[in-house]
Amino acid sequence: MLSGKKIVLGITGSIAAYKACYIIRGLIKQGAEVQVVITPSGKEFITPVTLSALTHKPVISDFFAQRDGTWHSHVDLGLWADAMLIAPCTASTLGKLAHGIADNMLVTTYMSMKAPVFIAPAMDLDMYAHSATQENLKKLSAAGNHIIEPQSGFLASGLDGKGRMEEPDKIVRMISEWFDNETSLRQLTGRHIMITAGPTYEKIDPVRFIGNYSSGKMGFAIAEECLRRGANVTLIAGPVNLSCSEGIRRIDVESCEEMYEAALRVFPDTDAAILAAAVADFKPEQQCDRKIKHDKGNMTLHLKTTTDIAASLGKLKTERQCLIAFALETDNEEQNAMHKLKSKNADFIVLNSMRNKGTCFQSDNNKITIIGSDRKKQFPIKSKIEAAGDIVDEMVEVISHKSNDR
Numbered sequence: 001m002l003s004g005k006k007i008v009l010g011i012t013g014s015i016a017a018y019k020a021c022y023i024i025r026g027l028i029k030q031g032a033e034v035q036v037v038i039t040p041s042g043k044e045f046i047t048p049v050t051l052s053a054l055t056h057k058p059v060i061s062d063f064f065a066q067r068d069g070t071w072h073s074h075v076d077l078g079l080w081a082d083a084m085l086i087a088p089c090t091a092s093t094l095g096k097l098a099h100g101i102a103d104n105m106l107v108t109t110y111m112s113m114k115a116p117v118f119i120a121p122a123m124d125l126d127m128y129a130h131s132a133t134q135e136n137l138k139k140l141s142a143a144g145n146h147i148i149e150p151q152s153g154f155l156a157s158g159l160d161g162k163g164r165m166e167e168p169d170k171i172v173r174m175i176s177e178w179f180d181n182e183t184s185l186r187q188l189t190g191r192h193i194m195i196t197a198g199p200t201y202e203k204i205d206p207v208r209f210i211g212n213y214s215s216g217k218m219g220f221a222i223a224e225e226c227l228r229r230g231a232n233v234t235l236i237a238g239p240v241n242l243s244c245s246e247g248i249r250r251i252d253v254e255s256c257e258e259m260y261e262a263a264l265r266v267f268p269d270t271d272a273a274i275l276a277a278a279v280a281d282f283k284p285e286q287q288c289d290r291k292i293k294h295d296k297g298n299m300t301l302h303l304k305t306t307t308d309i310a311a312s313l314g315k316l317k318t319e320r321q322c323l324i325a326f327a328l329e330t331d332n333e334e335q336n337a338m339h340k341l342k343s344k345n346a347d348f349i350v351l352n353s354m355r356n357k358g359t360c361f362q363s364d365n366n367k368i369t370i371i372g373s374d375r376k377k378q379f380p381i382k383s384k385i386e387a388a389g390d391i392v393d394e395m396v397e398v399i400s401h402k403s404n405d406r
Helices: 015-029 048-055 074-080 091-099 105-112 125-129 131-142 168-185 217-228 256-269 309-316 333-343 384-405
Strands: 006-011 033-038 083-089 117-121 151-154 160-164 192-197 202-205 208-210 232-237 249-252 272-275 282-284 303-305 322-329 348-353 369-372 375-378
Touching (some): 006 074, 015 033, 033 074, 033 105, 091 117, 117 168, 125 160, 202 282, 208 282, 217 232, 217 384, 232 256, 256 309, 309 322, 322 333, 333 369
Parallel strands (some): 006 033, 083 117, 232 249
Antiparallel strands (some): 369 375
16 A cells, blocks of 8 residues: 555656546555646646646646746655656656756656656657667666556557556556565564575485485575565575575585584574475484495385474474474375474464475475464465465564564
């Protein structure tokens, strides 16, 4: 939502200027305050009276309001606004914005703008496709402006092609979603989140090991999502062929014992731990220091259980900390997840089922169910990047609840 947001709406001389009325209505409906700045040619397509009636504010077009010395300050507008939207934006105005030709109130306001700027081009298909227009768009995008791509369709010229301004409701939704996303980016600022990811390998001899098919994609996606939301992230990764952002503190391990030791060092200083790693449950009682030869015939391998990382951290967890564990099951999924929730002292379990084809190991998709003592949420099949957002959303809710209880 846009409640309390201040938006400068720039309107240029395009036949699509009439759509600005629908944009204004959509912005105000979401709680925004709108100030229109219009170019002289824009007034040829839509009157300031109409725009003023919708915004309940005088429309700004000229530098000087009257001949008594009063004037409109583009600098003040740049400081006042939470965002600037230029819709529609003609090829002419695109060129002026890209090259700093500040010959009207709209461009000077743009050049003074401290807030993010969204630009919705509108023009005929050949003008849009022209190399000059494309270069201007690239330049504006590289400068950090948000370009709202025009759509293909029937144009005022009678031709059919790309150049029609995006629909007003979609423009409003894009701006609203941008602000929602910016809010979410600050959710984990100052928080330290630990994530485990990937498999562990338990050596049998120098060339063989007990492991599993985990790719680490889910854990890495969660780490990136936490970083995106402002967290200080420590990623304890088993042997995987994945890279992560430089902002993530990465600790590479191989065995369960190495992962356990790393987690014990990091966990006390964390606000939350997400245990997405597929840790091997068993390891050989003895490791051979030389390769076991095939010509020795059949071999009996004696196994023992590995350290239960989740249960160990669950015992150490304080009231302020959040612990999230994963459960991959083949049957009795929810029953097993509830047992794990209690035995690990977790805040919630992220449940995966091997019966959901095309998810889990090696896949780019996942189908999760979040199970807690007070919650059960089932999600459809999504990319692991999208699923990471769902998991982090739940974690943020738990962290917030714990913070409010203190």
